[in-house]
Amino acid sequence: MLREIKVGMLVSYDYENIKNSLPPVYDYADRIVLAVDKDGKTWSGNDITIDASFWQWIKEFDTQHKIEIYRDTFYVEGLSSVQNDTRERNMLGKYMGEGGWHVQIDADEYFVDFKDFVDFLHYLDVHKKHINCVYQEWLLLYKRLSNGYLFVKGGGGSTAIATKTPNYVCCRIVENEKKIVYPQRVIHESFARTEEALYTKLKNWSHNTDFDTEGYFHYWKMIDERNYMFISNLH
Numbered sequence: 001m002l003r004e005i006k007v008g009m010l011v012s013y014d015y016e017n018i019k020n021s022l023p024p025v026y027d028y029a030d031r032i033v034l035a036v037d038k039d040g041k042t043w044s045g046n047d048i049t050i051d052a053s054f055w056q057w058i059k060e061f062d063t064q065h066k067i068e069i070y071r072d073t074f075y076v077e078g079l080s081s082v083q084n085d086t087r088e089r090n091m092l093g094k095y096m097g098e099g100g101w102h103v104q105i106d107a108d109e110y111f112v113d114f115k116d117f118v119d120f121l122h123y124l125d126v127h128k129k130h131i132n133c134v135y136q137e138w139l140l141l142y143k144r145l146s147n148g149y150l151f152v153k154g155g156g157g158s159t160a161i162a163t164k165t166p167n168y169v170c171c172r173i174v175e176n177e178k179k180i181v182y183p184q185r186v187i188h189e190s191f192a193r194t195e196e197a198l199y200t201k202l203k204n205w206s207h208n209t210d211f212d213t214e215g216y217f218h219y220w221k222m223i224d225e226r227n228y229m230f231i232s233n234l235h
Helices: 015-021 052-061 081-096 114-127 195-204 213-222
Strands: 005-011 031-037 067-072 101-105 133-145 148-151 158-163 168-170 179-188
Touching: 005 015, 005 081, 015 052, 031 081, 052 067, 067 081, 081 101, 081 168, 114 133, 114 179, 158 179, 195 213
Parallel strands: 005 031, 005 101, 031 067, 133 179
Antiparallel strands: 101 158, 133 148, 133 158
16 A cells, blocks of 8 residues: 655744745645744744745645645744754654655755655555565755855765654664665755855754854855865765
8 A cells, every 4th residue: 555645844033935846746646735934933942034925825836635734833942952853853753653665854945746756655655564664865955156056065964854653862873774875865954045044044943062163154154166175075
């Protein structure tokens, strides 16, 4: 039996990126849920405002009536950003319900061929039923320049992106995972943002206290087409 494909996406400070990440998956998902903090908070407790035009775009885009909006309180004072991240993903998993493949896609992650990914999940349903978690490597875009992008060659990292058992223990890592890596990369826009957008991300994402984000922001600003070849360990 082929499992239902449930796609969950988190709507926060980088909500405009969803206009890029949602279209590639829309036709091949059975159900799509957008999770948004009803109090207008990020995982760090900062305030965000989502323009009404975004929700109008979602309404007009959703021609097949697949999209649901899940509003709840996803920021809890006293929890770290990564704890709030994990908490929201678990709440989203419970909202989408048991069964099926739970595919959680962040706003800045863009599938190249989501149909092939869905076919891969259905292959696992038939041939590798013991697998409960699928990882995918990133093609990590690091900086947008006037003549193209800087990207991390061979070191973009990977992420757990789909699971049959949405019991998350840290971000998208699931409990008792039996994983397999899907061979095609997903484009991760990550740091390739405007200065304002990147600064907002560094202050609000789940890693905001893991390192000196202020210092790293200034380090990122100095990298360009003249010196990138001398830089390593970007991520």
